[in-house]
Amino acid sequence: MLNSISTPKIRSLFPFRILLVFLGLLCIAQLQISYAGNLDDLHNLVGDQDAVLVTDTKGRVLFSKNAGRQLIPASTLKILTALVALDSLGPDFRFVTEFYLDQADNLIVKGYGDPLLISEVLVQITATLATQLSANSKEIKDLVLDDSYFGDPIVIPGVTSSYEPYDAPNGALCVNFNTVNFKRKPSGAYVSAEPQTPLLPFALDRIRASGMKHGRIILSSEANESTRYAGHLLRHFLKQQGIDIKGRIRIGRVRKEADKLIFKYASEFSIQQVVSKLFEYSNNFMANQLLVAIGAHVYGPPGTLPKGVRAASTFAKNVLKINNFKIVEGSGISRENKISAHNLHIILEAFAPHYHLMRREGRTFHKTGTLNNISTRAGYIESSKGGLYRFVVLINTPGKTTDRIMDILLNNLK
Structure with missing residues (x-):
């Protein structure tokens, strides 16, 4: 009696379990489609004078549009200045x-x-x-x-x-x-x-x-x-x-x-504390003090802006293997500065050991940049499983900001 009662129940549950598995796979697929779809939505937010590049915790590209285009970085250029200061002046340097x-x-x-x-x-x-x-x-x-x-x-x-x-x-x-x-x-x-x-x-x-x-x-x-x-x-x-x-x-x-x-x-x-305060206050004066001091340190006094620019450019080309960019000062206040999202991402990769020196907001460690009709942001997003996503957002289209793009990234990069 027990067998005759239990067997039909087992058989009747089998299709239901298949259905549950199917629904589970469908949900996963939908999540994946939603994830990819939301990142695809970034395409509509990135105009011809904008660029976005996002990579996962292992450096694999999740989204890229116009990543090779030379654009105005505004204050995100301070990441390069900070990296050159840490490398050229050294961890024990004190003014x-x-x-x-x-x-x-x-x-x-x-x-x-x-x-x-x-x-x-x-x-x-x-x-x-x-x-x-x-x-x-x-x-x-x-x-x-x-x-x-x-x-x-x-x-x-x-x-x-x-x-x-x-x-x-x-x-x-x-x-x-x-x-x-x-x-x-x-x-x-x-x-x-x-x-x-x-x-x-x-x-x-x-x-x-x-x-x-x-x-x-x-x-x-x-x-x-x-x-x-x-x-x-x-x-x-x-x-x-x-x-x-x-x-x-x-x-x-x-x-x-x-x-x-x-x-x-x-x-x-310490030089690390100087860099941390540079990011905290986004201080243009501090950025160019560092750059001119780097020029004096590398090429001898007196420190000049051309020497500082030369030191930063040489570091970028020889150490980071970055070409096809232009910097004329170290704070990002000049619209003559031009760099691509791809090259700024390389800078982020090199700066990753120091990411904690950046300003933190929730899961992000980042540097923002703002000039008239320019809105930029670059940095890292913490993963729930450890590691850091990298992102570069360069908006050079008048009237646009990085806000909607960052909302999409934060909602989908878990």
Whole structure:
């Protein structure tokens, strides 16, 4: 009885199981079709002046359109600048700033392009420097600023004479990214907008000329304004440490055979930390400080933009085997920069060991880029199974952004 009852049940379940298997395979097929179809939908979003390249965790191409076309990368070019800095300067590199006393008791400061000489750092420097000065001199006369490690002037293509921070000039001795952050009180008086930095009288004329009521303006390179501002801020912090500069602030040069080195500040920020902050703030000033410093490091001082561009281009051609591209500066602010999605992907492959230095949003580590009618993004998407997808999105069509493309990628790259 048991057999006669059970056997028909088993037989009746067999077609049902086949149906379940069939439905399962159909669902998988539909998922695959949906996955491929959604990526195919990218074709409609990528115009003639755009490019997209996406690869899986093993470097296999998942989607490609116009990947060989030379387009404007905007700030995604900073990935190349960061990679060249890490390779050329080396993992142990730290920017330095030197302090000398000459025979007339003048204090001489020699800059080497440190992009992170910020107020908090100057406070630390002057605390140590005050001790050295007290031990070496009774009274400091002039404060002499030596910015000769970079050539003069550093002209960055794409930078204008605006007051905006992204147009900040570069130099060997600069503080606070060559910017001043201020606000105007109801009384009409201008004050600093950040507690760590005083608003110096030196900057007031520049602020008034801007016509702005608040914000962050840049110092110009004309008449050594940005370098002299560094001197004024340094004098302020030295005075807080009990060291008074009796003379004037002026531009000069170190004579290493005659002047006495009393303090050599090595940055508290490693080159990896500098790169991380470069990505965090997408700071054009920092990018080109790095590029010019690379030029000086590779080809000797003075650092110049052509030397930096040459170093980056040589690295790209010889190490990455990239050809058919054009870079004229290191931040991406210039529309003269041209590179393909294919070549930018090669840069991403080389940068992969350092991907964690990029800005993170959810599963993505990336660099965005924006110019007028230009929207770009490149980086990595974490896979749920480990590894990293690579993506490059270069949108050069006016009025379009990377948003819809990124939504499709994030929804399908699991």
